[in-house]
Amino acid sequence: KAGVTQTPRYLIKTRGQQVTLSCSPISGHRSVSWYQQTPGQGLQFLFEYFSETQRNKGNFPGRFSGRQFSNSRSEMNVSTLELGDSALYLCASSLDPGLGPQHFGDGTRLSIL
């Protein structure tokens, strides 16, 4: 069974640009959540989707948004990029959202110049 797939693996952008990251969950998993990982702040929850509905959102500005499609694939978008958005963005999927994130992808490394 294929794991959680995140694309692209690496991305370089400049300040002010926007970016879209993609996540394909494990087949059958309808819960997808996103996290930001930085050396300074650690692992932080961004948002969580279940059956195309955003059920929870972390403490991030409105520049961070996401969506989930009917096939459970998810995208997150960051607009007006800032230097501080440089991070590893991780996606996780779960068969049961009541168990929290179970399977993580290897992330997208976003660098802002």
Added chain:
Amino acid sequence: QQQVKQSPQSLIVQKGGISIINCAYENTAFDYFPWYQQFPGKGPALLIAIRPDVSEKKEGRFTISFNKSAKQLSLHIMDSQPGDSATYFCAASMRTGGSYIPTFGRGTSLIVHP
């Protein structure tokens, strides 16, 4: 304010030794505590999890000890192996909107020397 405090930040043990990582939380609403293992260049992997209705959970060489009254838990890795060298995260979760959303500790970098 750090809701989940994890210690130590780094840990070095010899092969065959016991690795102990501690976690403390503040919010008594947390009721699900997973631990994750992360290797360089990889995403975290769910290692083991515990709920407050039990004081200990063991899976292979990994054991979680939970002290609900002290709001503390710890991960013990018995017979530590070089392959266990990774960063470990504890998390405290509460049910929100039907889902468990984790608050992570800052991580412990474990190095096991052969």
